[in-house]
Amino acid sequence: xxxxxxxxxxxxxxxxxxxxxxxxxxxxxxxxxSGADLYVANCAACHQVNGEGVxxxxxxxxxxxxxxxxxxxxxVVTDGLDETIEVLGEIxxxxxxxxxxxxxxxxxxLVEYVVEIAGGADESGAGDGNGDIVEPETPTAPxxxxxxxxxxAGYDLFIGQNRLDERGASCASCHTAGEVGNLGGSSLGxxxxxxxxxxxxxAGLSAWLANPPSPTMTPIYSDRPLTQDEITDLVAFLADAPxxxxxxTNVDWLVIGGLVGLIVLLVGMAxxxxxxxxTYVETLRSK
Numbered sequence: 001x002x003x004x005x006x007x008x009x010x011x012x013x014x015x016x017x018x019x020x021x022x023x024x025x026x027x028x029x030x031x032x033x034s035g036a037d038l039y040v041a042n043c044a045a046c047h048q049v050n051g052e053g054v055x056x057x058x059x060x061x062x063x064x065x066x067x068x069x070x071x072x073x074x075x076v077v078t079d080g081l082d083e084t085i086e087v088l089g090e091i092x093x094x095x096x097x098x099x100x101x102x103x104x105x106x107x108x109x110l111v112e113y114v115v116e117i118a119g120g121a122d123e124s125g126a127g128d129g130n131g132d133i134v135e136p137e138t139p140t141a142p143x144x145x146x147x148x149x150x151x152x153a154g155y156d157l158f159i160g161q162n163r164l165d166e167r168g169a170s171c172a173s174c175h176t177a178g179e180v181g182n183l184g185g186s187s188l189g190x191x192x193x194x195x196x197x198x199x200x201x202x203a204g205l206s207a208w209l210a211n212p213p214s215p216t217m218t219p220i221y222s223d224r225p226l227t228q229d230e231i232t233d234l235v236a237f238l239a240d241a242p243x244x245x246x247x248x249t250n251v252d253w254l255v256i257g258g259l260v261g262l263i264v265l266l267v268g269m270a271x272x273x274x275x276x277x278x279t280y281v282e283t284l285r286s287k
Contacts, residue, residue: 033105033106033109034109034113035109035110035112035113035114035116036113038102038106038109038110038113039110039113039114039117041213041218042099042102042110042213043061043099043110043114043213044211044213045207045208045210045211045212045213046058046094046096046204046207046208046213047059047060047061048207050062051114051117051118053087054200054203054204054207055090055203056090056092056200056201056203056204057092057094057199057200057201057203057204057205057207058092058094058200058204058207059085059087059088059090059092060087060088061114061117061118062117062118062119063088063118063119064087064088064118064119065118065119066087066118067114067115067117067118068115068118068119069115070111070112070115073111073114073115074107074111076096077098077099077102077107077110077111078098078099078102078107079098080095080096080097080098080099081095081096082095082096092200093198094198094199094200094204095198097214099213100215101215144201144202145239146202146232146235146236146239147202148232148236149232149233149234149235149236149237150233150236151233151236151237151240152237153233153236153237154233154234154235154236154237154238155180155237157170157171157230157233157234157237158170158171158172158175158177158180158234158237158238159171159172159180160172160173164224164226164227164230165227165230166223166224166225166226166227167224168220168221168224168225168226169220171192171234172186173186173188174186174188174189174216175188175189175190175191175192176191176192176193177191177192177193177195177237177238177241178193178237178238178240178241178242178243178244179241179244179245189216192238192241193238193241193242194241194242195238195241196235196238196239196241196242197242201239202235202239205235205238205239206231206232206235209226209231209234209235210225210226210231211225
């Protein structure tokens with residue numbers, strides 16, 4: 001009994017000492033999270049691990065004066081960017097989705113890391129063709145077609161006709177593209193018909209597929225990544241998607257079919273249950 005009281009006393013004393021000295025464990029959201037980890041998880045797929053970006057697709061962060069502005073970086077991270085910008089003399093129009101799910105402390109750590117990649121907190125170069133929103137003076141030249149890959153092979157991978165090597169979900173589980181309409185694909189995710197152009201062609205789309213940074217796709221493919229051959233074939237298919245015949249009436253037929261089925265069901269129920277029904281007591285009395 002005396003040992004038990006002694007143990008309780010020691011525990012109570014430890015708690016009092018901790019309170020008195022102001023020591024407490026740091027918030028969970030700030031434990032073990034580094035700027036490098038957050039950058040790799042959310043940014044490196046497009047801007048590359050070293051921050052050099054993908055020319056013509058995703059702007060560089062390294063040596064980018066605009067990215068030394070912490071407030072600007074934080075705004076782009078939380079709000080995304082859907083404007084054409086000029087960075088270090090080159091035009092970029094690939095949209096960037098907001099990065100969601102970051103705590104305030106994680107956002108601060110990520111922004112600090114990006115500013116470090118960009119060359120430090122020096123806002124002297126902000127603007128003047130370094131992240132400014134611009135209106136291109138001449139139309140953007142058409143993107144070059146992929147140099148490798150098979151359109152048919154990419155189509156089979158997209159719809160799940162051929163399984164991915166790592167057994168990840170097929171693209172059509174959530175998306176449509178080109179001739180793959182809602183009957184062959186799904187409208188859960190965005191239509192990928194224009195993904196090749198939006199992500200800057202072969203280099204940009206390949207980098208994106210190699211490590212998808214979206215909150216939905218990251219947990220799906222982080223442990224089941226696409227192989228290089230699969231990426232090459234999918235890029236070839238998506239590059240050709242705008243040239244394919246688009247099924248324009250799939251949704252209409254689905255809606256019409258659903259309404260017809262509902263009407264048939266209601267009519268059938270009316271026929272089966274027509275007329276007054278005898279109660280259980282009335283049924284017993286009639287016997």
